[in-house]
Amino acid sequence: MAEPKQHLYLVDGSSYIFRAYHRLPPLTDPQGTPVGAVYGYTTMLWKLAADLDEADGPTHLAVILDASGVSFRNEIYDQYKANRPEPPEDLVPQFPLIRDATRAFSLPCIEVEGLEADDLIATYAREAQRQGWDVTIVSSDKDLMQLISEVDGPNGPARIDMLDTMKNQRIWLPEVEEKFGVGPELVGDVLALMGDSVDNVPGIFGIGPKTASKLIAEHGSLTAALDAAPEMKPSKLKERLIEGRGDAELSKILVTLKEDCDLPQPLEEMKLGPVPPGPLAAFLEKHGFTSLLKRLETGNGSPARKTDLNPPKADKPGANRAGDDSANRQPLPEMPRIDHAAYATVQTLDALEEWIARARAAQVVAVDTETTSLDAMQADLVGVSLALAPNDACYIPLAHGGNDMFAQKPEQVDKAAALAALKPLLEDDAVLKVFQNGKYDLNVLAREGIAVAPIEDTMVISFDLDAGRGEDGMGGGHGMDELSQRHLGHTPIAFKDVCGTGKKAISFAEVPLEDATRYAAEDADVTLRLYRVLKPRLAEEGGTRIYERVDRPLIPVVARMEREGIRVDRARLAKLSEEFAVEIGRLEGEVHAAAGQEFTVGSPKQLGEILFDKLGYKGGKKGKSGQYSTDVSVLERLAGEGAPIAKLVLEWRQLSKLKSTYTDALQAAINPDTGRVHTSYSLVGAQTGRLSSTDPNLQNIPVRTPIGRQIREAFVPEPGNVLLAADYSQIELRLAAHMADVDTLKQAFAHGEDIHARTATEMFGEVTRDTRARAKTINFAILYGISRWGLASRLEVEPDEAQAMIDTYFQRFPGIQRYIHETLESVRAKGYSETLFGRKTWFPRINSKNQAERQGSERAAINAPIQGTSADIIKRAMARMLPALAEAGLHDVRMLLQVHDELVFELPEERVEAATPIIRQVMAEAALPAVELSVPLGVDIGTGLSWDAAH
DNA sequence: ACGATCACG
């Protein structure tokens, strides 16, 4: 048997502590020594050491530090690292503690005078790779990205990758490519051109990361780029390249890692075993890391646990871990209890200016708006609250006392003046604005002419961490009250306690200032506290990638789409409503006649009794509510068996649905100010990461039947414009083919084949209308997690026959069965599924003893990575779309709607030709560069004078 | 407030 692969982790201790210092709160230990960064470092080592025995975890580990003093690079260039500022004074005493912490874990700690940590890491990494080991460099230093590689070793490929523990991100070839636009072997050349101000590597003045990447990618190397300079067309860039040649060559030497250092310690001595608890306990105790100490004692996720408490086990190492993660969370510095009396009401411009100044100094401020409506497109701004620290919060009333000119109004800052004062703060790049559901506030403030940025959103952070995590008894929502309850143990004042409910409800503008301040300032306070709890978890739990790269950038994009809205033709809808009403009345009469009595056709209860008791049709099945089922499958069966009433009811239902849900409701949804319909998208509505749409839902407008499609004809562009609809074609099946690595399907997609026809050929040997339809059903069944009974009922065959088809499918596409098996194993062990972009969905019931519950989770878990990856891809496309169009000068293309695999745009007719290829490209390439798919993404685009015509 | 039904991907 081959020996298990060795995996060396090299921890770049020095760079970690700098970053930890800035990211973590300034804790001090019982002796008064600052230990915030050390605490961060300790938890990181803890996690790494506890990963021993995990797949891809370390078998060997060493910490590499910078020795103090000068390195050989200073002999080459005396200015090297010369302008680096002194480290902050409360960081200095923490440097030696890094060594103490490392020793406490009984881990090797290596530093060599005259060598930098990077050079030692490079040498050790290459040496281990030569011996066929995998290597993970724990650092985020971009210089080290030069080392990322994979070579053929004695027993298979040996790779060097990186792990950024702050962002909890693996860095591998795609990440390097994304950052530098070139492979690792050329990273040094890019760095040499761009320089590094922190290390005082000169680079070439005036060339930054973008230009450097572009030059190296174009010419293939630094030397080639420099050589090509004299031939370039006259430009600033050309001059700089020629004049800066010397600087660039020197920089290249400085950034090149020394890979042939003398090694002070052989690799074998880095072998990682269970951590002896004694020295570690002493260290934790000395510095007052009591929560870690407790975990060490209880063995909960402890690096010492493996031998001390549990004998090594061969079976699933992660079993039963599902969902227990929250208990493993880092303790946070205590926050004071919520104190409503501490909140300020800001009633003068001077006081407001002071809060704004303090917010600027704090650089992070939680913001909340109070309005008159939940609909951001109708809401009037009533006040704004700010929070700078726990209990340090205020409320700024702007429109209390209502709009009645003569009413008695409380003293408050003039609304226009206050907003003018707030605007620079809210738009300041250097001040982070934290919201709970920021999309709402963004829209309210955008309507006041304020373009808030940059923002953070605790609701979205919560979703990216905990989607699906709700269990019985504990809600899984991401609303503020729920989050506050869950993470802060605090129940905020309820809106209805301030404004009342039902008929007696008052507008927030009528709430007395004292109550308004308590409520509003508390919301900002809670938001800030939630941010402090949730934000660090992103990095710890691997949520940074999806939050920073997908969901956070999407917030302003979706907000903008909501504000754009879409025009609907009211007259057309009204006409449809009327036609439907006539037809519904006629059908109702016929149904009553067929039934021999009047009854409420819309009542499934009454209908069931008429059909099965009075008229005596057979096959009535009662559900658990004791009521006959009368859904479409039942009525269709009855209609097929010659029951005229069933067909009439089906028609009646179709038209009632269309009228009440669409033609009537859409007219009512037209915004009187804009004349357009503005849906609201939820970024946290669907567990898989999809958006959902409400008020009205524009993601379920009819399309499948001709009669329903008439409603789509009422969605229209402004005069002179057209609607453009761009759809991903079969995206989920394509992703399944990629993720399950099914060659036959991948080839079919690569050749642009009809995928259902192809499936029919594989399964039934021939393509007919019937076999293709069956194949299509089976393809979807696979995506949704199949059962013989479910498939049987859809195909109207016996379960045995359905099972035979499933077997055939798995035989023809063996990757699918393996994918399903591996996905479920992983979800059972970890508790969550993951998309290609790292989005997690939790399945707390995956190991349930209740079979139905468990099987339901299993089906959802099979589907979630596929549906979720598709959602990630279109989200990335959306975030890039308007910038890409703008870059081509297309500023008048509006992105209006998203329907899961479709984007709808409105644009002047004469822009269609220019916009189409850009939209197609952005969508088709949306996975890149983070993920390279082995199937192409097809995009179908159409245009027309209605949404229907655009398809 | 909840279940049944049906609109969408």
Added chain:
DNA sequence: GACGTACGTGATCGTA
């Protein structure tokens, strides 16, 4: 031996 059968949503209606 019983369970309850395709994934993910939201709106509307009737009924409790």
